[in-house]
Amino acid sequence: MANFYLVEELADATVGGLVTVAGPEAKHIATVSRTRVGEPLLVGNGRGLVVSGVAESVAPASVEVRVDEVRRADAASPAIRLAQALAKGDRDELAIQAATELGVDGVIPWQAERSVSRWAGPKLEKGRERWATIVREAVKQSMRPWAPEVAQLASTKQLSELAATHRVLVLEPTAQHPITSITPDGRDLLLVVGPEGGIAPAELDQLQAAGAELVRLGDSVLRTSTAGPAAIAVLSAALRRW
Template identity: 75%
Template sequence: MANFYLVDELPTEPGGLLTVTGAEAKHIATVARTRVGERMLVGDGRGRVVEAVTESVAPAAVAVRVESVRVTDAPAPRIRLAQALAKGDRDELAIQAATELGIDGVVPWQAERSVSRWSGPKLEKGRERWGAIVREATKQSMRAWLPGVADAASTKALIAAAAGERMLVLEPSAQHPITDIRPDGRDLLLVVGPEGGIAPAELDAFRAAGAELVRLGAHVLRTSTAGPAALSVLNAALGRW
């Protein structure tokens, strides 16, 4: 089962005919070169995934017959990643890997030391770009749930949006390792700073908001690898793996 696609609506019962159109149909027909009789998985990004067999293939529309339907509950507790904007493509690498590893939502964070800045038209363009990366990573990893991408947030807005969540801030100088974290039932917000680190004033603001500062280990990781590494630890602690 090598191919997974995302559409907005899916049949709820086996036996129905599903027509895939748009960019997904074009990919099925011209990139994957799927033939009649081949199987694929199609998800709606909200927990429902169907296994289907192709009945007709064309770049404009692909018809598939649904053979089985499965519904996966949303993970609980949820883990979101607040990823600081970073130079180059390091922030994009971070959210791509985090999506493959099971993150439940992504927040672009305009940290004080972020070299990359989103403003004006870049705000929506950047969010759309991250949304496309998350979507493709969801398909690659064949996930039933598509993580949401929030609007870009300042430090103040990030703290306000995290109300009710358990905020874990990655900081190399923190006293406690992330391996000490034990689930307490709350959703988690994992905060990862830019290449220059999180500014002292931001760390103070996070502490004042009740955030827990945690370290990954003896080494300092790049912003592109810190989030995925921390998420792996949390996946194990939460019993996801």
């Protein structure tokens, strides 16, 4: 199977033409994957464009791909976005990695009341950049034509405001209705996942007052690292993406 690389600057490509891969991606192709001339490669721009071809020339500074096929994929609609609460250790990172592989269309880091991890000062942009790197690598691993956007850190108030444009589903173990009871209605979906200690009652009230729906994933309580990906799998089936 051909390896997949992201070149955000890739704007157009034609069958029979050449696509150039430079920078860290070229170095990875040449020195890590040890790709040889004539071997297949996939190159995408993260915005729906994917070209397949064979390596015409390979060097750490630049790789040229002779294009065999050009594919343009539409963005998924309705979209599924994940508001993932910051969590200790790498549990939030595991969540967004798996969510990306499973098809999430956008990721929102959420500073929940009970989040042990805090993004402030220099950590604010550093944390977002770290998440963006994780998402980018997961896109490459899963060979997705569209790369999810990682938004700026959001507060509970900002998540509540998104109920004006999204159907907000809050994962809550004590909720009356299971997520499998949800029937998609055409609106973009926003999944809200709390930290290790759960979502604080005041936050649940605020989200519900804005129109959010509380749903549960079965009778067990999942870790914050697995709840979001599990819900995305359920919704992907309901939306007939799978």
